[in-house]
Amino acid sequence: MSAAASAHAPATHPRRVPKPRADALRNRERIVAAAREMVVEHGAEVPMDEIARRAGVGNATVYRHFADxxxxxxxxxxxxxxxxxxxxxxxxxxxxxxxxxxxxxxxxxxxxxxxxxxxxxxxxxxxxxxxxxxxxxxxxxxxxxxxxxxxxxxxxxxxxxxxxxxxxxxxxxxxxxxxxxxxxxxxxxxxxxxxxxxxxxxxxxxxxxxxxxxxxxxxxxxxx
The missing domain is CATH 1.10.357.10 (Tetracycline Repressor, domain 2)
Structure with missing residues (x-):
């Protein structure tokens, strides 16, 4: 590319990674807190749907934040x-x-x-x-x-x-x-x-x- 063409080429910028929304962060914190409480009460094998219920979110929300x-x-x-x-x-x-x-x-x-x-x-x-x-x-x-x-x-x-x-x-x-x-x-x-x-x-x-x-x-x- 010539110097003249380079001067008119559009500038490239690193792609910005969007920050998690505040409500998503709150959900994540609630899930971790609920899991911690339930592990203390029932052990590490507590069902994931029970954790979701304690956190006040749906199962899909849990798996959206944590793969397993x-x-x-x-x-x-x-x-x-x-x-x-x-x-x-x-x-x-x-x-x-x-x-x-x-x-x-x-x-x-x-x-x-x-x-x-x-x-x-x-x-x-x-x-x-x-x-x-x-x-x-x-x-x-x-x-x-x-x-x-x-x-x-x-x-x-x-x-x-x-x-x-x-x-x-x-x-x-x-x-x-x-x-x-x-x-x-x-x-x-x-x-x-x-x-x-x-x-x-x-x-x-x-x-x-x-x-x-x-x-x-x-x-x-x-x-x-």
Missing amino acids: RAELLRHVVLSVMDSVIAHAEHAIAVADADPDASFGALRTFVHAAADERIGALCPMLSSGFDKDHPDLLAARDRLEAGTEGVMERARAAGKLRADIAAGDLMVALSQLTRPLPGIACLDIDRFVHRHLQLFLDGLMTPARSELPGEPATLEDLRQA
Whole structure:
């Protein structure tokens, strides 16, 4: 093409990808929130039409946003992880501003993570769930860095006993917030924060006893 022709050629612009409409984003958020609630209540095999009903949308809307159950559950896991990461980052900021408040920041983080029902994710991380999806791996790294960061600040301030690792904390959180299938105590959630507080008291220095075995790291939990 000649220089003159080039000068008169229409300019090309990258095609703009339309942003999702606000109502579509709200529907997506409602679906993820409903799926999260129902997984906590009934487990990962809860029917998709029940999730749609809880979210107040039709089945077609669910499948318009999520191709299948696996994709929806992945976004549920990511939603919980993102919330817990935000709590960890806030706790780190508090501890950095005032090292004397580092154990209080750890307490606040643990109780907030319990409220996110992080233990309810355990059944979804079993067979058939793609734990190696890139989005999940990235979120996992951020969650681990945040959890270890909160604990390290409490440890450096002399508030957290030295023989505790992040895996120990995650075991307690998972056990205390994971739904227990088949139990008669349906209102057991009201005891979670009480027992978390007892657990956290046991993490403070000076330690009252020597713990058996080795600290549980997050790598230990991945290999279990």
